[in-house]
Structure formats: C-alpha cells, structure tokens
Amino acid sequence: MTERMLRAAGVHVQIAGRATSLLADVDLAVRPGTFHALVGPNGAGKSTLLGVLAGDIGPSAGAVTLDGTPLDRLGSRALARRRAVLLQQNSVSFAFRAREVVAMGRAPWQGSAAASEDDDVIAEALAATDVTHLADRVVTSLSGGERARVGLARVLAQRADVLLLDEPTAALDLRHQEDVLRIARDRARAGDAVVVVLHDLNAALAYADTVTLLAAGRVVATGSAADVLTPERVSEVYGQPVDRLTDAAGMPVLVPRRR
Amino acid sequence: MSGETVLPAPARAGRGRFATTVVVLAVALLVTLVISLGAGQYPLSPLQVVEALWHALSGHAAPSPAAGVVTSVRLPRIVLGVLVGAALAVSGVAMQAIFGNPLADAGVVGVSSGAALGAAASLTFGLSVLGTWTTPALAFVGGLAAVLAVYAISRSGGRTEVVTLLLTGIAINAIGGAGLALLTFLGTSSTREQIVFWQLGSLNGALWSSIALVAPLVIAGVVATIVVARRLDLLALGERTARHLGVRVEALRLFVIVVVAVLVCAAVSFAGIIGFVGLVVPHLMRMLIGPGHLRLTVASALGGALLLAIADLIARTAVPLADLPIGMLTALVGGPFFLWLLVRTRRQAGGWG
Numbered sequence: 001m002t003e004r005m006l007r008a009a010g011v012h013v014q015i016a017g018r019a020t021s022l023l024a025d026v027d028l029a030v031r032p033g034t035f036h037a038l039v040g041p042n043g044a045g046k047s048t049l050l051g052v053l054a055g056d057i058g059p060s061a062g063a064v065t066l067d068g069t070p071l072d073r074l075g076s077r078a079l080a081r082r083r084a085v086l087l088q089q090n091s092v093s094f095a096f097r098a099r100e101v102v103a104m105g106r107a108p109w110q111g112s113a114a115a116s117e118d119d120d121v122i123a124e125a126l127a128a129t130d131v132t133h134l135a136d137r138v139v140t141s142l143s144g145g146e147r148a149r150v151g152l153a154r155v156l157a158q159r160a161d162v163l164l165l166d167e168p169t170a171a172l173d174l175r176h177q178e179d180v181l182r183i184a185r186d187r188a189r190a191g192d193a194v195v196v197v198l199h200d201l202n203a204a205l206a207y208a209d210t211v212t213l214l215a216a217g218r219v220v221a222t223g224s225a226a227d228v229l230t231p232e233r234v235s236e237v238y239g240q241p242v243d244r245l246t247d248a249a250g251m252p253v254l255v256p257r258r259r
Numbered sequence: 260m261s262g263e264t265v266l267p268a269p270a271r272a273g274r275g276r277f278a279t280t281v282v283v284l285a286v287a288l289l290v291t292l293v294i295s296l297g298a299g300q301y302p303l304s305p306l307q308v309v310e311a312l313w314h315a316l317s318g319h320a321a322p323s324p325a326a327g328v329v330t331s332v333r334l335p336r337i338v339l340g341v342l343v344g345a346a347l348a349v350s351g352v353a354m355q356a357i358f359g360n361p362l363a364d365a366g367v368v369g370v371s372s373g374a375a376l377g378a379a380a381s382l383t384f385g386l387s388v389l390g391t392w393t394t395p396a397l398a399f400v401g402g403l404a405a406v407l408a409v410y411a412i413s414r415s416g417g418r419t420e421v422v423t424l425l426l427t428g429i430a431i432n433a434i435g436g437a438g439l440a441l442l443t444f445l446g447t448s449s450t451r452e453q454i455v456f457w458q459l460g461s462l463n464g465a466l467w468s469s470i471a472l473v474a475p476l477v478i479a480g481v482v483a484t485i486v487v488a489r490r491l492d493l494l495a496l497g498e499r500t501a502r503h504l505g506v507r508v509e510a511l512r513l514f515v516i517v518v519v520a521v522l523v524c525a526a527v528s529f530a531g532i533i534g535f536v537g538l539v540v541p542h543l544m545r546m547l548i549g550p551g552h553l554r555l556t557v558a559s560a561l562g563g564a565l566l567l568a569i570a571d572l573i574a575r576t577a578v579p580l581a582d583l584p585i586g587m588l589t590a591l592v593g594g595p596f597f598l599w600l601l602v603r604t605r606r607q608a609g610g611w612g
Contacts, residue, residue, distance in 0.1 A: 056499055080505030093359040093495040094550035104493055108505040154496075158504070 002068030006030040006053060006083075006162050006193050010062035013048055013217075022048045023217045026062070030195055030210075032161065035188040037204040037225070038197045040214035041238050046197045047088075049214065050166050053195060054085045066162065080108035083162035088170060090151035092139045098150045099135040102126055105157030114159070125156040128183055130176070144171040152180060156187075163187055165196045169203065181207045201229055202253050213237060226252060277554045280547050284561040288341070288568060295572040296333050300580070301325035339465035339473065340571040340585070341564040343526040344536055346477045348563025350522035351537020352556050353484050356491040357410070357515045358419040361542060362600065365523045366534030366593075368413075368424060369431025370405045374520075374527040376438040377401025379454045383442045395472055398524035405431050406516050406523075421604060457531035460586020462571055469529040476525035481560050483518045487511060488553035495550070533586045535593020536563050542600065 008028040014021040023045045030036045030053075038046045051057040052064055055071040064071045066082060074082070084105070092101060102125055106118045126132045129149040134142060139150060148171045155163060165184060169177040177200075185207050188194045198204050204211050204225055211228040213220040215237045221228045231244045234254060241257040296312075297303040303311065303325055311326030312334075321327035347365060354363040354370075365371045377397035380386070389396050413419045413427040443454050456463075484491075490511055493501040498508050526533065540562040541555060548554050567585070570592075574583040 054503060056502065076502070076507050077505040080503060083503075085500070085503040087497070087499060089497065091497070093497075094361070095545065096492070096495060096550055100492075100549075100551065101496070104496060104504060107489065107493055110489070 004032055004067050006064070006066050006195070008049070008053060008059075008062065008064045011049075011052055011059040011064065012061040013045075013052060013057060014060045021060070021217055023052065023059070026052075026214075026217075026219055028053075028212060028219070028222070030162070030193045032193050033188055033191050034193060034209045035185050035207055036193070036195045036210045036212065037208035038195060038212050038214060039199070039201060039204050039229075040220075043216075044214040045217040046214055047166055048217075050085075050164050050195065050197055054083065054164050055079060056085075077108055080158070080160070082160050083164060084155040084158035084160040086151050086155045086163075086165045086168055088166050090147050092147075095138045095140050097135070098131060098137055098139050098142065098153075099126070101139050101150055102131075102135075102153045102157050105154040108158065108160075121157050121159060125153040128156055129153040130179060145173060145176060148172060149176060149180070152183070156183070161192045163192055163194045165194070167197050167199060169198070169200065177203070201234065205229055205252050205254065229254060277548045277558070280544075280558055281561060284558065284565055288561060288565045291565060291568040291572060292337060292341075295337055295568060295575075296329050298572060298576050299328070299333060301328050303329060335467050335470055336462045336465040337568060337571060338470055339529060340462045340567040342470065342473050342477045343462070343530045343533060344540075344563035344565070344567030345560040346473075346480060346522040346526040346563070347533060347536035348540035348559040348566070349481050349484050349556055350519050350526070352541045352552065352559050353491070353515050353519050353522070354406070354537065355541060356494055356552060357512055358414065358424065359494065359497075360419045360421065360424055361545075362421055362424060362538065362597075362604065363419070364535060364538035365402075365519070365526070366532060366536075367538060367597070368405075368409045368428040369435055370402050370409070370519065370523045371527055371532045371534065372432050372435025372439070373405025373408075374398040374402035374524050375457045375532050376435045376442070377524070378528050379439055379442045379450075379457060382453055383446045383450050391468065391472060395476065395524050395528040398528045399520050401435075402523040402527070403517065403520035405435065406519050410512075410516060421601070456584075457527070458586075459584035460531040460533035460589070461582070461584050462530055462567075462574075463582050465529060473525045473529060476521050480518050480522035480525065481556065483514070483521075484556045485553060487514065488551075488556055491515070491552040492550075531586060533567070534590050535597060536566060536589055538600070539589075539593050539596050540566055542596075 008026055011023055011026040012021055013023040026049060038049060040046050048057065052059055066074065071079065102122050106121065109115050126135055129152045131149050131153055134146055139147060152168060168180050172180060181203055184194050184196055208225045211225045212222045213228050220237055221233060231242050231254065235241045242254045243257055245253050245255055247253050293305045293308050296308045297305055308329060311321060311329045314322055314326065315330040321330065350365050355361050377400050378394050381394045381397040387393050409427050409431055413423045439454055439458065443451050446454060490506050493504050493506050502508050541559045544555055544558040544562050548558055570585050570588045574585045574588055577583060
C-alpha cells in the first residue's frame with residue numbers, strides 16, 4: 001500500500017528555448033494533516049511549484065503523485081474532488097453573487113451523493129471565511145480582500161483533502177490574514193494536506209508544520225519552520241540580514257536588520 | 260421602502276424572477292407573432308389569424324386568400340425570424356462565456372461576415388455538392404474559421420481585453436468584407452443582389468424549405484449550450500480555476516466554438532448579417548436574471564426570438580409597401596446600445612481591461 005501523500009519527485013520545469021529552468025530537481029512530500037509553507041524570494045519558483053502540484057503545469061522531468069497515482073492519470077473530476085486551489089488572481093468575469101461563486105466550488109460533486117449537502121457546505125464555508133454578510137453581493141463589486149475571502153470560501157466548499165493556496169493573505173488586512181492562516185491550520189488539523197505559498201516568514205514560523213525554502217528554482221531546505229528559517233539562512237537566501245527575536249508570547253520572529 | 264429590507268431566500272427569489280421573465284417573454288412573443296401574422300398588405304384580425312392557423316394545422320384549405328398569405332408567406336418568414344433571433348442571442352451567450360467578455364457578438368467580432376462569405380461563395384460559384392445543405396455548410400466553414408481566428412488571436416490567460424477583441428473584430432470584418440466585395444464583383448447581377456441582401460440582413464423570401472434546414476441547427480445549438488451551461492459558469496472564474504474544479508477546459512472551448520459556428524451559420528445562411536442581437540439580448544437578460552448560463556441561455560433564446568419578431572414587424576409595416584432590411588433596424592438599436600456598453604465597461608474597468 002502506498003503512503004497517502006502529495007509528492008513531487010525530481011521535478012524540473014523548463015520553458016522551451018530558455019537556458020535556466022524555473023524549477024530544478026525539486027522533491028517535496030506533503031502528508032495529510034500538515035500545514036506546509038512554501039517560502040522564498042521573488043522569482044524563486046513558489047507559484048510554479050504550486051502550479052505543478054495542482055497539475056496545471058506538467059513538469060519537463062520528474063513526476064507529481066497523489067497517493068501514488070500520477071496527477072495526469074487521475075481524471076479531471078476525480079482530481080477536483082481531491083485537491084482545491086486558490087490562486088492569487090480571483091477576478092470573476094460576470095456579475096455572479098458571492099454565494100453563487102462559492103457554490104461553484106461544489107461543481108466536482110454534482111451528481112454524487114455529496115451534492116445533497118451542498119447548502120450546508122456552502123453556508124459553512126461562507127461563515128468560516130467571514131463573508132456570510134456578503135453572500136448576496138455581486139462579486140465584481142467587492143474589494144480585493146473580500147474577493148479573496150470569497151475565493152477561499154469557494155475552495156473550502158470544494159471539500160478536497162489537498163488544499164493549495166497561493167499567497168492567500170496577500171490582499172488581506174491583519175485580522176483577515178490571521179483568520180485565513182487559522183482556517184488553513186484548522187484544515188490541516190482536521191487531516192487535510194495544506195500547501196501555502198507565503199511571503200510572510202513570521203506567518204510561516206507561527207503556523208507551518210513544515211517549511212520548504214526555495215531559491216532560484218531549487219529547494220534550499222525543508223523541515224520544521226524553526227530549523228529551516230534560521231537567521232543565517234534567511235539572511236543569505238534573501239540577501240538581507242535578519243535577526244531572530246522572541247515576541248511577547250515567546251514565539252520566534254524574524255526582523256530585518258535596519259540601519 | 261426602508262433601507263434595511265429582509266431579503267427572502269435568494270435562491271428562491273432568483274427562481275421566481277427567472278420564471279416571471281420566461282413567462283413574460285413567452286407571452287410577449289406569442290402576442291407579437293399573432294399581431295405580426297395579421298399585419299401587412301392584407302390585414303387580418305387576431306381572431307382571423309388564429310382561424311387561419313387552425314385551418315392550416317388541420318390540413319384544410321385556407322378559408323380566404325388573406326389566410327393563405329398568412330401560412331405560406333408571413334408564417335415562414337416569422338418563424339425564420341424567431342429561429343434566427345434565438346440562434347444569434349444564444350451564440351452571443353456562448354461566445355461571451357468563452358471569451359470572458361460581455362462585448363463578444365457574432366457581428367462585432369466578424370463571425371457573421373465569415374459565415375456570410377462562405378454562404379456567398381456557395382452562391383457565386385454555383386456550388387451544390389451537398390445539395391440544399393451546401394450554403395449552410397459553407398457558412399459553417401466560414402463562421403468556424405472566423406471564430407477560431409478571433410479566438411486564437413485575441414485571448415490571453417482565458418480572458419480577452421476589450422480593445423484586442425474589437426480590433427480583431429475589425430480585422431476579421433475587413434477580411435470578410437473584402438471577400439464579399441470580390442464575390443460581388445465576380446458574380447452575376449442576381450448573385451450580386453443576393454450578396455447585398457446578405458450584408459443588410461433580411462428575412463424576406465423565407466421558405467418552409469429553409470426553415471427545415473435552419474430549425475434543427477438552431478435547436479441543436481441551443482440544447483448544446485444548455486448542456487454545458489454549468490461549465491460555462493465555472494469559466495467565469497478563469498481557465499485555471501475552472502480546470503481546478505474539474506472542467507476539461509480545452510475540450511469545452513472547442514465544443515463551444517463549434518456550437519457558435521453552427522448557430523451563426525444557421526442564422527446567416529438564409530437571413531444574412533443581423534448584428535447586435537447577440538450583444539443586446541444577453542446583456543439585458545443578465546440585468547434581469549443574473550449571469551448564470553443555464554437561465555441566461557433559456558431567457559436569451561426567448562429574448563432574441565422576441566427582439567427579431569418585433570424588428571421584423573417594424574421592418575414590414577413601418578414604411579407602407581416597403582420591406583426595410585432587418586439588419587439595419589437591429590443595428591439602429593444595437594449600435595447606440597453598444598456605445599453605451601463600451602462607455603460603461605471602460606468606466607468600470609478603469610481603462611480598456
């Protein structure tokens with residue numbers, strides 16, 4: 001029996017006609033019940049890796065498997081029932097209401113027994129992301145942060161056990177950032193495999209079980225947040241000296257050294 | 260009304276609104292049809308119209324010459340108008356869904372002129388390899404080539420910017436127009452007349468035999484759009500997200516492109532280029548019942564049929580003893596509407612996005 005996990009093995013991604021690859025020799029294993037953060041400087045390949053894990057980008061070499069099955073062998077609907085993806089870009093072309101957008105997350109379950117729970121699942125997802133009061137608003141009229149939360153509600157409504165979130169906190173204010181990270185951690189506690197691309201290293205330190213630090217398309221280090229995000233390594237990879245301090249609650253925080 | 264009104268369960272309210280819209284459109288369509296059948300050089304009262312239809316349906320001879328005019332001249336023309344209106348409106352819905360842009364329309368992006376070019380070619384060169392299906396088949400090929408071209412050129416990342424879409428449309432329309440001009444030049448005086456008629460758009464001269472060709476195509480196209488409606492909703496989230504939700508985007512796109520070509524060729528083969536129906540009708544329906552594609556397709560089919568039925572009534576009766584080109588009428592309404600839509604889109608998007 002194969003172990004249950006989302007796994008990338010020896011993944012290379014190269015764009016035709018370009019010498020440097022976007023990802024080189026990337027190995028990654030995301031087990032159920034883990035909050036796995038992908039961090040790294042701009043252009044390190046975080047979003048590309050997320051795209052590969054989602055099955056959007058076929059690797060030029062290597063493979064991505066879910067519980068031992070290559071992603072491209074799973075049917076599109078079977079895959080949609082297993083993994084949900086939140087992209088940074090959450091615009092909607094037509095004036096759908098927020099509730100309708102969240103309901104679209106139920107599409108993979110259409111015609112299955114799970115479809116009978118649609119209303120409850122949708123209501124729960126709206127409540128979890130604090131957008132119940134926006135349910136009847138037209139998404140195109142919402143602010144960026146509100147749209148991002150509606151997007152997250154849609155992802156939650158999909159009820160997949162692998163969640164891939166690309167910078168879900170980017171457009172959000174402080175409180176909603178923490179809300180989103182808490183939701184992601186709760187999903188991991190409930191047994192989902194959660195992969196989150198994060199820019200905020202302190203959020204990774206506070207929430208992630210596992211951190212993978214990428215730079216220039218390669219994995220620099222993988223392990224527990226405290227082991228990976230040492231001030232020395234972060235300083236070197238980002239080219240910016242940082243110090244690790246301890247906050248009032250005793251949690252480690254990284255602070256850039258400013259002159 | 261106070262500011263804080265308690266809304267009823269939105270799903271149910273939406274359904275009620277949809278049902279009302281459909282009923283109102285259907286009743287308006289029926290009323291327009293009866294009035295239109297009675298209007299013209301031999302005027303009939305609505306009662307006489309119903310009587311004439313009854314006689315025709317039960318296989319009796321027409322009770323009067325006027326009743327004969329109703330069933331053999333006016334009825335096919337009106338039925339063709341209804342079919343063409345539904346086809347154009349639904350083609351607009353389908354194209355807007357895959358372009359992710361509410362300004363896509365068969366006339367605007369040049370699909371109609373591609374189809375007209377194909378149809379005109381069959382006529383000018385006297386082609387009849389496929390019998391009566393030759394003209395629709397060539398119109399299909401021309402339309403398909405035009406949608407594929409616009410699609411390949413104007414999209415990026417699953418969406419189409421307004422500017423790119425319109426500029427591509429200008430180019431495709433120019434090519435189609437040049438082709439039609441060449442065929443006009445090459446043709447005999449009778450084919451020339453036919454081509455000019457195509458460019459204006461007209462339901463004049465509709466025969467039951469042409470309806471036998473158009474009806475199955477329109478029905479197939481509308482049903483196909485209804486079948487994929489829920490997947491079209493997901494496309495509004497962007498292509499990648501639609502794929503994450505289990506939609507096989509490439510297959511869906513190709514399917515919808517073929518459906519659009521079928522609908523447009525059905526509309527153009529016997530009625531020529533009737534512009535803006537695919538733009539105006541889906542837009543109005545979205546304002547009434549929201550953007551969900553299942554309801555939108557049903558309501559737009561009815562709305563398009565109603566719009567052309569009304570336009571045809573005006574075309575036949577506005578000027579005594581003259582038959583105005585119906586494409587001119589729809590452009591007269593659609594052109595200003597399109598401008599308004601452009602201004603609004605630009606304001607909302609804060610640019611040409």
